[in-house]
Amino acid sequence: MVAEQLPQEVIQAQRVWLSYGARPAVAGVSxxxxxxxxxALVGPDGAGKTSLLRAAAGLxxxxxxxxxxxxxxxxxxxxxxxxxxxxxxQSFALYEDLSVDENLAFVGQIMGVGSWRARRxxxxxxxxxxxxxxxxxxxxxxxxxxxxxxAASLMHEPGLLVLDEPTTGVDPISRREYWQLLSEVLANGxxxxxxxxxxxxxxxxxxxxxxxxGQVVAQGEPSQLARQSGLRVVYxxxxxxxxxxxxxxxxxxxxxxxPFALGxxxxxxxxxxxxxxxxxxxxxxxxxxxxxxxxxxxDLFLAKIRLGSGVTQP
Amino acid sequence: xxxxVEAHELTRSFGDLVAVNGLSFAVKRxxxxxxxxxxxxxxxxxxxxLCGLLRPTAGRVMVLGLDVASHGLVLRQRIxxxxxxxxxxRDLTVEENLLFWGTCxxxxxxxxxxAVQAALEQGDLKHVRADLVRQLPVGFRQRLALATxxxxxxxxxxxxxxxxxxxxxxxxxxxxxxxxxSSQGTTVLVTTHAMDEAERCHRVAxxxxxxxxxxxxxxxxxxxxxxxxxxxxxxxxxxxxxxALQGQPEVQDLALFGHSCQVLLRTPQDLGRIQETLxxxxxxxxxxxxxxxxxxxxxxxxxxxxxxxxxxxx
Numbered sequence: 001m002v003a004e005q006l007p008q009e010v011i012q013a014q015r016v017w018l019s020y021g022a023r024p025a026v027a028g029v030s031x032x033x034x035x036x037x038x039x040a041l042v043g044p045d046g047a048g049k050t051s052l053l054r055a056a057a058g059l060x061x062x063x064x065x066x067x068x069x070x071x072x073x074x075x076x077x078x079x080x081x082x083x084x085x086x087x088x089x090q091s092f093a094l095y096e097d098l099s100v101d102e103n104l105a106f107v108g109q110i111m112g113v114g115s116w117r118a119r120r121x122x123x124x125x126x127x128x129x130x131x132x133x134x135x136x137x138x139x140x141x142x143x144x145x146x147x148x149x150x151a152a153s154l155m156h157e158p159g160l161l162v163l164d165e166p167t168t169g170v171d172p173i174s175r176r177e178y179w180q181l182l183s184e185v186l187a188n189g190x191x192x193x194x195x196x197x198x199x200x201x202x203x204x205x206x207x208x209x210x211x212x213x214g215q216v217v218a219q220g221e222p223s224q225l226a227r228q229s230g231l232r233v234v235y236x237x238x239x240x241x242x243x244x245x246x247x248x249x250x251x252x253x254x255x256x257x258x259p260f261a262l263g264x265x266x267x268x269x270x271x272x273x274x275x276x277x278x279x280x281x282x283x284x285x286x287x288x289x290x291x292x293x294x295x296x297x298x299d300l301f302l303a304k305i306r307l308g309s310g311v312t313q314p
Numbered sequence: 315x316x317x318x319v320e321a322h323e324l325t326r327s328f329g330d331l332v333a334v335n336g337l338s339f340a341v342k343r344x345x346x347x348x349x350x351x352x353x354x355x356x357x358x359x360x361x362x363x364l365c366g367l368l369r370p371t372a373g374r375v376m377v378l379g380l381d382v383a384s385h386g387l388v389l390r391q392r393i394x395x396x397x398x399x400x401x402x403x404r405d406l407t408v409e410e411n412l413l414f415w416g417t418c419x420x421x422x423x424x425x426x427x428x429a430v431q432a433a434l435e436q437g438d439l440k441h442v443r444a445d446l447v448r449q450l451p452v453g454f455r456q457r458l459a460l461a462t463x464x465x466x467x468x469x470x471x472x473x474x475x476x477x478x479x480x481x482x483x484x485x486x487x488x489x490x491x492x493x494x495x496s497s498q499g500t501t502v503l504v505t506t507h508a509m510d511e512a513e514r515c516h517r518v519a520x521x522x523x524x525x526x527x528x529x530x531x532x533x534x535x536x537x538x539x540x541x542x543x544x545x546x547x548x549x550x551x552x553x554x555x556x557x558a559l560q561g562q563p564e565v566q567d568l569a570l571f572g573h574s575c576q577v578l579l580r581t582p583q584d585l586g587r588i589q590e591t592l593x594x595x596x597x598x599x600x601x602x603x604x605x606x607x608x609x610x611x612x613x614x615x616x617x618x619x620x621x622x623x624x625x626x627x628x
Binding site for chain 2: 036038043044045046047141142168171172173174175176179180182183184186187188189197198199200203204205206212221222223241242256258259260261262294298301302305306
């Protein structure tokens with residue numbers, strides 16, 4: 001596929017339904033992924049992330065709605081599309097008994113990459129795998145396996161990467177290295193759709209789709225989402241702690257009080273009067289720390305699923 | 315000060331490998347204390363020594379005022395351990411699991427009944443008491459796993475990545491319970507590499523290569539990154555910024571972050587230099603702003619890098 005011919009939206013999902021038996025895993029989800037951007041599907045286990053990714057990779061048909069990849073229906077045109085997309089499932093698509101080199105050679109050959117040796121060496125070098133090229137996949141650390149799986153998915157130079165929880169169970173340093181690599185991939189114009197259960201990590205994406213029980217809870221730019229929701233979060237520390245908590249739970253406009261480290265995260269709606277030292281005086285508690293915090297995606301997600309209408313839908 | 319754990323120069327070797335190397339730390343009673351580290355950092359080895367399951371090669375550890383070396387068995391009655399995999403019987407009901415574990419911990423008759431009822435109550439599990447564990451969502455299984463660990467009213471609880479994979483609502487409720495335990499004087503030790511879990515601890519120790527690299531409150535750890543060293547660069551072409559800064563000696567960490575590019579500098583003085591680099595590369599940028607660091611930023615900043623070549627994970 002020539003880049004100029006590609007549609008601006010690499011993936012278009014419109015009211016997609018996916019079911020296993022009677023229970024829908026995905027119920028009417030719509031989202032789009034623009035070329036060269038990264039979009040994260042975010043949610044806990046069972047939210048429908050993997051089902052959507054599999055459908056986008058042409059591994060299962062959608063039951064209702066439409067899912068277009070590069071402008072083509074993902075399931076019907078899967079044999080064409082698989083030449084243009086790389087998919088890394090959650091359990092590694094690696095041959096444990098083969099070496100790093102052999103894994104990449106194998107994938108390169110079955111994908112019909114003409115100059116697979118050159119491509120392999122280039123990826124080994126770029127992903128820092130060259131020193132381990134003769135090591136068997138099963139002897140690699142979790143972070144290295146992830147890099148190898150990424151390398152394998154990039155062998156045929158796809159325009160779209162579909163990554164299912166690429167950093168789950170990977171330690172923080174390896175996770176960082178992985179994001180550096182993925183940034184490079186993005187900077188080279190590849191579009192990335194990925195799933196993660198980590199809401200903090202999702203902030204790295206240009207757009208997020210928060211999923212819960214197969215439905216969209218919120219979607220948009222991560223930095224804007226929480227702001228637009230009208231949710232306010234205040235971190236408070238004070239003694240006696242229980243007195244402070246009871247007071248907060250009865251305070252006007254408080255949506256939730258969550259223990260957080262030595263204090264509490266207090267969720268407030270837009271109408272709540274400011275939580276100042278004076279406003280807190282009737283609690284009788286000594287306030288040790290009071291700080292308004294930017295709501296995180298996790299805060300927003302929680303506010304949405306726990307409180308429903310408590311915050312506005314962006 | 316009453317200490318729940320006091321470790322002095324705790325060391326454990328396996329052959330030539332020093333898994334834990336001269337660890338000294340103390341945890342207060344009622345404290346929620348987190349160990350955060352990469353795979354192979356020594357977290358599990360440390361916990362196993364604290365539980366008396368593994369004998370230190372050198373050093374000493376006191377738990378609840380007793381020397382673990384000589385009081386291991388007595389101590390095991392006073393501590394609880396919740397593993398990541400939840401030690402539950404999937405073919406037994408919720409109540410049967412509690413009865414089984416209660417009996418294992420030496421409870422019987424009225425004491426057992428009272429403990430099981432209290433556990434059902436505390437874990438909000440009464441309505442699923444007769445359900446088979448394998449039919450329960452992961453959030454319930456996690457609360458049950460915690461409830462089984464608490465039946466014998468331990469004074470110290472170890473939790474291994476307790477909330478990975480559960481939804482934000484379940485995580486919120488779980489930490490509410492942990493907070494209650496802590497306010498009642500139970501000490502909680504959490505090992506994790508998930509930042510959102512570590513953020514909720516009163517204090518966190520960063521572990522790397524068998525040593526504690528830093529130990530402080532979460533805000534204390536974040537505060538170790540000097541201002542002007544973690545920068546968000548907004549630009550019409552963040553991918554160009556990424557390419558221009560790649561491999562620059564001033565750059566410690568670099569990745570795309572939403573619509574901006576985030577860079578961790580080696581020193582705050584490097585800010586001027588990267589501005590020059592960007593200008594020299596003809597790379598336009600709208601702003602360079604210091605970013606409030608995340609706990610992961612603090613971790614990446616404080617952990618010595620690069621890692622030794624040939625790193626591997628057991």
